[in-house]
Amino acid sequence: MANDTINQCLTFVAGKVKEKTDYHPAHTMELLELIENNLKKHCELDISPKIAAALKIHICGHAAREFQSMHEAFIKDKDPERNFLALKPQYCNDFKGLYYQKETRKEYKRKAKEFTDESLKPAVMEYIQKSPNLDINGIIKEIVEFRTIRHFQLFMLKELSSSEFNRFQKYIKNYNESAQNLIQQILEKRCRSNKIEIVRTICREIQAAVVQLEGTHISNGGDIKEFFVGLRSKLNERLVISDNTTGLVVNNFRASEFSNVLTELIGKMEKDLLLKEKSVPCGPLKQQQKKLLGCQRFCPRCNVPCDKEGESHWWHTALTHRPLAFGKEEKSGKLTFQMCSHTDSSWFTIWKSYFKREVQPYDTPITATPYWKFIFAKHNEKYAEIHKCSPGKIPEAWKAITREEAVQNLNV
Incomplete structure (x- = not known):
């Protein structure tokens, strides 16, 4: 019982840390509630208050260290001075490019990469995270295997009928762990499928906006800064693109060449986002595991x-x-x-x-x-x-x- 409770709590804490948010006292309250529920399930063991308290202290001691590290990482990530200092290399490169009159295409590639990495990619990641198609509770409702415990157990048996002996034996010997892993795998597979569709759709829209702006700038003129302002304007209904780059100055700006470079980088960004795994939020995952167990x-x-x-x-x-x-x-x-x-x-x-x-x-x-x-x-x-x-x-x-x-x- 103790080992099972500790493992569940370690998984819960690891899930909270993985979300990369700031610590909130509610995290500890949820953890204590999880421990208390496990103790109630095993009321027949007549666990003494002393043992229960020792178990809570042991688990919370580990959680406190993890939550402290999570809080420090969050503060460091949001530190304005640190974020401003991170732009120093960009300002330095801008100055060198203007002073030495560097080759225009190299400057295009550098500026396009700065914009893609610092502004565009974070905006797309935030859009993916908030997309209704990746709402975990909505996804759970759509999964037939999650309707009832019996639906899920029969689905497990069907899956195991084609599996190797070791996996079947693990299911027999440790049903809870096997069930929890399968629930997570089903949710991750569905989330990944939805994410692929979202990423491809939004990247196509971004590339289409770049092509439109290319035609506008060729006919009307304009510098690189105006190009990015126009791109933000076209995508503002979908994306909140921050201005995390520097002055965006390039000599003799030519929209057609720059758009080709930017479109190529958007394609690479799409591949990177598709390779990045979509993790299932810890809270809904644990609730679903609890329901189906x-x-x-x-x-x-x-x-x-x-x-x-x-x-x-x-x-x-x-x-x-x-x-x-x-x-x-x-x-x-x-x-x-x-x-x-x-x-x-x-x-x-x-x-x-x-x-x-x-x-x-x-x-x-x-x-x-x-x-x-x-x-x-x-x-x-x-x-x-x-x-x-x-x-x-x-x-x-x-x-x-x-x-x-x-x-x-x-x-x-």
């Missing part, structure tokens, strides 16, 4: 997780229990395919002893589904190695079951 109770025989919604219930349900060989050590000397069944009342005693109160059994069918026949046939020898026993005798009909046949009955 449910009460986090498992059948004491086959270790299948409860699929009933919410946390406050004692009647646990599971649509598909596992073969017993997947949930515990095999002691018979030979791997046997025996489905966990509610007709065997021996494990109710385990629940009563564990919780020290009356509990209800899992409401579950007892027939072996094609899915578990397929999985057992697929991983028979591997499980025999783990349990150090002989492989089970598999009927030929089970070996003939295809993955498509196995998963087609996995429906809510």
